Amino acid sequence: MAVYEVKPAKVPPLGERGAIAWVRHRLLSSPFNILFTILGIAVLAMIIPPFVKWAILDANFVGHTKADCTGDGACWVFIHEKLKMFIYGFYPEAELWRAKLTIALAILTLIALKFTRLRWIKIGMIVLLPIAAIILLHGGVFGLPLVETSKWGGLLLTLVISTVGIVLSFPIGVLLALGRQSRLPIIKTLSVFYIELIRGVPLITVLFMASVILPLFFPEGINFDKLVRALIGITFFEAAYIAENIRGGLQAIPKGQYEAADALGLGYWQKMRLVILPQAIKVAIPNLVGSFISLFKDTSLVMIIGLFDLLAMVQLTANDRDWLGMETEGYVFVAFVFWIFTFGMSFYSKRLEKQLDTNNRD
């Protein structure tokens, strides 16, 4: 009986394997494709070499004044010299440790959140962090000297506004979303009215409203600080968007879930807290993170009502007589900082989505 040996499959021709095949198929598969590749290379050649030349090769990294920037490229000396202002604003030098401690606390909380399993402890941490941060930054209690909020600025202010905005707007947003889905007509109408009103106007008008008109709403003598007014404006603005995200999640929950919760004899709040919201929020996570990212970017608008966030600090220092003409460096720096944060957030959300994906798929 003839024995047939299994012959190994022939190796594909050189042009159809490895890097060569990849280049052939992804870059040069047709005349058009070749044209596009050339176009792409041309675009890259137009952007990257001049930028690298400006930002690295011709740039100035050492020195202390504008006069030290002798090259044609970027003057990173400016960023280096003003870094403290960009990060902490006008926060007094002697109290800077408090700002640093706050940032360290925030980072520690983020790490701790990662390793905590109990939901109540997590929520407790998320709520406690802004309170602790504000006590620490503002002072006036526990023997800490008072630091007026007008002294806060830079990245610190950007982070304070966005963290407080996210933490406060979330519960309001959840309530509004539940209100909008409610069967009670008055509650539903009020929620819809609020959400559509806020979503129909630009943030800047809401900020103007908060900074100019809000003081009129309260009895004489009650005066809010400028930062608090901005925070109120941003929180109430963002809550409407959060509400719509949560509503999207609520609508994605099958009716059977509601009915099952009812059948178990759960009351409205129990049903929502234990059955519906955990699922709805999970579905809503990508959109929620999208909203948080736009809130983070939108914090730059507080500049227009006279708060000194990171972008405003750059605007201010670029008008410094000793550093005229440093806008480009400043803007590139701010863009980079914002980009790191927002890209990080969207990257994290993608991972979270995968982690929370409990659908059993083959």
Next chain:
Amino acid sequence: MLALLRNEKVRGILYQVLVITGFLVVAYFIAINTAHNIEVRGIKSGFGFLHSTAGFDITESPIPFSPQSTHWDVFKVGLLNTLIVAFAGIILSTILGLIIGVSRLSSNWLINRLAAGYIETFRNIPVLLQILFWYNVVLATLPTTRKSLNFLDSVFINNRGIFVPNPIFEPGAWLIGAALIAALLAGWWLHRYAIKLHEATGQNFPAFWISLGLVIGLPLLAYFIMGRPVTFDYPALKGFNFQGGKVFTPEFLALLFALSIYTATFIAEAIRSGIEAVPKGQKEAATALGLTPMQSLRFVVLPQAVRIAIPSIINQYLNLTKNSSLAAAIGYPELVTIFAGTSLNQTGQALEILGITMLTYLLISLVVSMILNWFNAKMKIKER
């Protein structure tokens, strides 16, 4: 009593009564405080200020405006400028978004990555920063008027803006407009005829090419018949600045570019997710039916993708319009800058002015969402 409280209906009513009472109490509290504060601070109230003279000038205005104009005129100029920049931004961002969105789906790796890089970069940078960058860095570093970049002696670019020839329509130019409208109507009718013919006989009628010919040809014909009634007013350097022509100011351009580039990233993503949302089986089925890739795109993929993409694109248009309010940072004279800014500072009537401003934006949003609802209803897949 306790049993009554457990009744779902009774509790529902009770909750609502509580909420409405709370709402009214807060509203009353706010109303009396506001009235009191306005009186104490000596702020005028009412809408009479709309008829008083503004007393300031506006750098660019599509309608005649002088310091003697009223605050109502300020409002009109602001609204018009908002609509102008929004309209231009919508067109530019759509073109850019289409290019980027299609590139993002390209099988060419390099183009695909470049588009992704564009999206990830510009989407993650605050639009206000982009506006300031264009205004303070790109446009401010353009050459001065004397050293303007000159294109064929008709377009000049310098740090005071872009100067282009302005068309002047002489009597007789109306026929060109009429011809264009006639061509569009004929094109629409041809399109309907082509569909009917195709459904009845299966024959294809080249409606698109004929309409394209009509749309280009008819106005051109009218132009020559009426003896070329359109001339151009060219900008020319006189003294320190250009005279004549049409100028796009740096404020307008910075706002337009930043908004378009920023919004284009979202439009590109909407287009990509629309096309990717079409199930793979649809394309395979189209191929199995023997459709060419172009036909499969045109008749199978795009009609389904558009249904998904258009609502979010329209939402982006709305966002662009709302974001145009950020012009306050660079002083392009739109609604928020001049009406909620300058007029507010002059009159001090924040409540009325911000009320009108917000209501205007709200009205724009409502109109857009009405269009959106109409579109969604029309596009809904008709199931049996």
